[in-house]
Structures are given as C-alpha cells and as structure tokens.
Amino acid sequence: MNLLKNHPILNVMKVFLVVILSLLSIQNVNGRKHHKHHHGQIFEYSAISCCRTHTASLTDFGGVGDGVTSNTKAFQAAIDHLGQFGSYGGGSLLYVPPGKWLTGSFNLTSYFTLFLHQDAVLLATQDENEWAVIDPLPSYGRGRDADGGRYISLIFGTNLTDVVITGNNGTIDGQGAPWWDKFHKGELKYTRPYLLEIMYSTNIQISNLTFINSPSWNVHPIYSSNIIIQGITILAPVRSPNTDGINPDVCMFDKINISNSGTVLSCLASGKEESLKVQPMEPLSYIILQ
Numbered sequence: 001m002n003l004l005k006n007h008p009i010l011n012v013m014k015v016f017l018v019v020i021l022s023l024l025s026i027q028n029v030n031g032r033k034h035h036k037h038h039h040g041q042i043f044e045y046s047a048i049s050c051c052r053t054h055t056a057s058l059t060d061f062g063g064v065g066d067g068v069t070s071n072t073k074a075f076q077a078a079i080d081h082l083g084q085f086g087s088y089g090g091g092s093l094l095y096v097p098p099g100k101w102l103t104g105s106f107n108l109t110s111y112f113t114l115f116l117h118q119d120a121v122l123l124a125t126q127d128e129n130e131w132a133v134i135d136p137l138p139s140y141g142r143g144r145d146a147d148g149g150r151y152i153s154l155i156f157g158t159n160l161t162d163v164v165i166t167g168n169n170g171t172i173d174g175q176g177a178p179w180w181d182k183f184h185k186g187e188l189k190y191t192r193p194y195l196l197e198i199m200y201s202t203n204i205q206i207s208n209l210t211f212i213n214s215p216s217w218n219v220h221p222i223y224s225s226n227i228i229i230q231g232i233t234i235l236a237p238v239r240s241p242n243t244d245g246i247n248p249d250v251c252m253f254d255k256i257n258i259s260n261s262g263t264v265l266s267c268l269a270s271g272k273e274e275s276l277k278v279q280p281m282e283p284l285s286y287i288i289l290q
Contacts, residue, residue, distance in 0.1 A: 034127075047164050047205060052113050053089030054082055058096050065099020067123060072104035072130055083109030091162060096170065097119040104130025105193070108157035116170025116209060124154045124174045124215070133190050137222065137249075143191035144216075144242075145183060150191035153220070160201040169233070171210045172196070176240060179215035183241050192216035192242075199223055207231045215261070216242050222249040 056078055057063075063074040075094075082092035091111030098119035104127070110115065125131075131151040135226050136142050143150045154174065157163060168185070172195055179192045192215040198204055201224045210233040211218045218234050229246060236243035 041111065042089055047166070052091050054085045054092035054095035056082060056092070056094055058101065063096075063101060065097065065101050065120075067102055069102060070104065070125060070127075070130070071101045072106060072125070072157050075101075075103055075106040078227030079106060079109050079112070082112060085111070087111040087162070090156070096122070096167070103154070105132060105152045105154055105156055106108065108155065108160060108163055108198075110160045111158075111162045113166065114154065114155070116167030116172075118168035118170055120170040120171045122154070122170075124172075124176075124193075126175055126178050128157065136191075143226035145188045147193040148190060151193040151215075153194040155196045157197075157201060158199040160198065160204070161199070162203045163201065164205045164207075165196065165209065166205065166207045167209055169208050169210055169231075171212060173212050174214040174218075176207075176213045176215040176236070176243070180240050183284040194218065194220045195223070196220065198227075202226050203231075204228070209233075210235070211245075213240070217244045217247045219246045220249070221246075 022038040058071065058074055058078055059065075061074045061078040061081070063071045063078075078094050082094060085092050087110070091113070092109075093113040093115055096114070096116045098117050100121045100123055102123045102125055104125045117265070128151075133149040134152050135149055137150075142148070155165065174193075176192075176196050179188075182188050183192065194217040195211050195214045196206065196218065197220040199222050201221075204221065204224060204227045206219060206227075206229045208231045212235045214236060217237075218236075219229065219232070221229075227248075
C-alpha cells in the first residue's frame with residue numbers, strides 16, 4: 001500500500017488535479033464579465049456574479065453630477081427600480097457616469113451591481129438631515145462616539161445576497177472634515193457614519209474603488225459571509241480620527257486585498273473596546289490578506 005501511495009504517476013495526477021481546481025476557483029472569482037449599457041456604452045469588470053441583464057444610469061432617474069445638486073433621491077429611486085427585477089436575468093446594474101454626485105445615504109438591493117466610472121466621484125453630503133439615525137450594532141450595545149444610535153452609512157445594505165460594488169477606480173469621498181471637527185469638540189449627538197457598511201449578507205464583492213476622507217471607518221462588513229475585497233485604495237489625513245480602512249466584524253472572507261492605504265487600521269476582530277461591552281459572537285474566519 002505504501003508503494004502504491006507514493007507511486008509517481010499518482011503524485012502527478014494529484015498535482016494535476018490541484019492545478020485544475022485552482023484554475024476553476026480563480027476563474028469563478030476573477031472571470032471577466034462584459035456588460036453593455038443601455039445607451040450603447042460597453043464596459044467590463046471582474047465579478048463573482050453572472051452578467052447583469054437590467055442596466056440603468058443614474059441620470060435616467062434625475063441624477064445631476066455638478067457637485068451641488070443632491071442625488072439622494074435619484075440613487076434610491078434607481079436602486080428601488082432595479083431591485084424589482086431580483087435575480088431575473090442575472091440581476092441589475094446601476095452605472096454612475098463621470099461627474100461629482102453629491103448624495104446622502106442610500107440602501108443597496110440584492111442581485112445588484114453598483115458601478116462607478118473612473119471619473120465618477122460620490123460626494124457624501126454634509127447635511128446631517130440626510131443621514132438617518134439607526135440603532136447601535138447588536139454586538140456593541142451602544143454607539144462608538146456617543147451613547148444611543150448612529151448615523152447610517154453612506155452606502156448601506158442589510159440581508160443581501162449577490163452584491164458587487166465596483167468600478168474603474170471611481171472615488172467615494174466622505175467629505176469628513178466637519179465630522180472630524182465635531183468629534184474633536186465633543187459635539188456629536190450620535191456615532192459618525194461609515195462610507196460603506198454591509199450587514200447580515202452573503203456573496204459580496206467590493207473592488208476597484210478609491211475611498212477618501214471618511215467621517216469614520218471606511219469599509220465595515222459585519223455579520224456577513226463570502227466576501228471579497230480587492231483592488232481598493234483608502235486615503236485619509238493623518239490626524240483624521242478613527243478613519244480605519246477595513247473593519248470586518250463577525251465575517252467570513254474569501255479575500256481581502258488593499259492596493260494602497262493612507263491612515264488605515266485593518267482590524268480583524270469582533271469588537272475591540274471593553275468600554276463598549278461587546279457581546280461575544282462568532283469570530284472572523286477564512287481571511288487571506290494579499
């Protein structure tokens with residue numbers, strides 16, 4: 001039996017099988033997907049999901065990329081419209097064209113891709129009235145900056161499946177300076193918003209984007225599984241408070257890859273501060289840092 005176990009032909013077959021499985025795995029994660037926008041523009045990106053049949057541009061819903069006009073209603077109207085297709089035809093895609101798109105918080109939907117053109121900039125509004133206040137995280141029990149609730153994240157999603165947030169290195173700018181100033185002065189009534197938060201979700205991809213000037217944390221996946229984060233750039237001034245890069249809580253990851261980072265703390269733990277009286281939960285698992 002030992003001779004058979006160590007036979008060179010069997011060893012070659014084992015290596016061959018490992019190579020084939022590896023190639024299939026890479027193809028599943030990084031396979032090129034081509035999408036044709038309904039105005040005739042063709043673009044491609046790497047995705048965990050199949051091609052999206054239903055596409056729309058933010059401008060179809062009244063979006064104005066002048067850096068002044070609020071696009072909060074346009075984003076939510078577009079996502080609500082595309083969300084009605086569900087998984088039919090592979091789901092839907094919202095294209096954000098070149099421009100500066102001022103917006104408050106908006107909610108994602110399942111079987112959905114948010115795609116930012118390389119010259120598209122999402123500008124987080126500095127009007128606090130456009131930031132809803134939501135409950136603290138269950139495992140934290142209170143806000144981080146203040147007791148009670150927290151401002152909802154700029155891009156938010158909960159109980160989702162098959163979501164891709166990507167682009168040609170488009171930018172998400174949190175315009176965080178007023179939030180940082182209030183933090184230092186002790187004037188915050190609630191915890192500052194994050195740029196992107198995904199909760200209770202599975203099969204999530206965040207890729208090829210630049211995050212800058214977040215009011216607080218940049219990317220916060222929590223209570224979620226099967227997540228890929230790759231090819232993202234995260235930048236913030238040195239003295240900006242708590243602008244952590246990727247803070248995964250209670251998640252199962254396939255991959256985390258940061259292209260570049262300024263002031264970044266990649267916190268790989270569930271709950272980090274005793275003062276928050278974090279409730280014990282299942283820890284992070286399956287993380288590959290590249």
